[in-house]
Amino acid sequence: MKILITGIYGFAGAHLANYLSDQGNQIAGFCLETDIEAGVIPDSARIYIGDLRQKDRVAEVIADYNPDRVVHLAAVSSVKFSFDNPAETFAINITGTQNLLEAIARQKKPAQTILVSSSEIYGQLGPNDVPVSETALLAPVNPYGVSKAAVDLMGYQYFKSYGVPVYRIRAFSHIGPRQSTQAVISDWARQTAAIELGMASPEIKVGNLDVVRDYTDVQDVIKAYELIFEKGRPGEAYNVCSGIGQKLDLLLQQIIGFSSKIIAIKTDPDRLRPVDIPILIGSPRKIKSETGWEPRIDIRDTLKKVYDYWHKRLSTNVY
DSSP states (O other): OEEEEETTTSHHHHHHHHHHHHTTOEEEEEEOGGGOOTTSSOTTOEEEEOOTTOHHHHHHHHHHHOOSEEEEOOSOOOHHHHHHOHHHHHIIIIIHHHHHHHHHHTSSSOOEEEEEOOGGGGOSOOGGGOSBOTTSOOOOOSHHHHHHHHHHHHHHHHHHHHOOOEEEEEEOOEEOTTOOTTSHHHHHHHHHHHHHTTSSOSEEEESOOSOEEOOEEHHHHHHHHHHHHHHOOTTOEEEESOSOOEEHHHHHHHHHTTSSSOOEEEEOGGGOOSSOOSEEOBOOHHHHHHHOOOOOSOHHHHHHHHHHHHHHHHHTTOO
């Protein structure tokens, strides 16, 4: 199977590339030249350099590689960045996705395509609204969420209008080694490891801790993508989530517990969002009933893996 992954050097993209390559698939990636990092993805992967906003380049890549499957992961994924740069967020996430879908629609046999959206598209939910299902109203409250809602709906439109077999993935929070410190779990793990190694004062800077999120290990998430290709229904939306709410303050305490140091917690105003979502828990009922997928990895084990990753990386002075 020939599979193209946009954003192949990103967090989920690299984990997915290695997993799918191990399954015997041919892997190609589409990315910016600045994204390339040695030793992260399989040596056999074919790399196409370009920007999703370049319509002609995207069309050229799809025509040249002619993939059987596409996993679209490349995107602005930071809520903070989206507030600071909404126009750029919309250009990359919305226009970039449109360029990709246009190119796929012109294939003789359009590739099965996974569009990865986000739980942020559901917006501000109350305790009575969770776990949220795929039938819920899309009501995003930040530019990132708006862009991902557009991507989700665009995928449905290309399925209905042009027959592109699109699978709309509404991914809830997922974590693991190599994740950017734009993600709070990775950020806290890095700060804690730096304190443990004596590289920082014993104080962790945090944003709003009074929130609940639904976390899954990235290895479970990439297996969900594979199963959706095999058993999912084109045009449909699928939550990829655990269905379990995790309080951020408790997760932070678990991470701090990996260190032998006494660590203080300090709220950093720069880490607070203009508007936050107090609770996001998804219902995995649909994906489980249609594909048999459910997360297998205990999130406590994942927290330790993330901490160990940063401890090793910082201790070897590899940045």
